[in-house]
Amino acid sequence: MTQVTMTVNGEAVSGDVEGRTLLVEFLREGQGMTGTHVGCDTSQCGACVVHVDGKAVKACAVLALELEGAEVTTIEGMANADGSLGTIQQAFQDHHGLQCGFCTPGMVMSAAALLKDNPSPSEAEIREYLEGNICRCTGYHNIVKAIMAASGQDVSAIAAE
């Protein structure tokens, strides 16, 4: 076992990991941060997306040991300081961007990464960016709408589904 230290949601955290320990295991099992989900074992579903040094990554596809000193943000870090939902989370709630919610942490983290690079994405750009995030419930329509709303775009003309 080797000790690794990284910053998660602004706080320094350390833990002993094996060479094969994945970031998602470090977060969920080592730190008790179970907001980051595991929906597959083939790195295809996107439920585990977090930010590492400002970039969206699949936490099931990166080793914890490689992240010594990294800055990690998880879904737990997306709420406002007072504990209320952050802008993107609130938009998902307001526009019914979730049903079972299993994919939602990854969707929110991917959306946050997209909006950082592209503050006013088109529907097509959102759909393309979310290619690596699978949702089995919503049909994506309301997720796309929620992300457009979170970016400040007027979605009043887009029908709910």
Ligand code: FES
């Ligand atoms: S758990 Fe499915 S992509 Fe990471």
Ligand code: FES
């Ligand atoms: S809301 Fe159920 S998988 Fe997306």
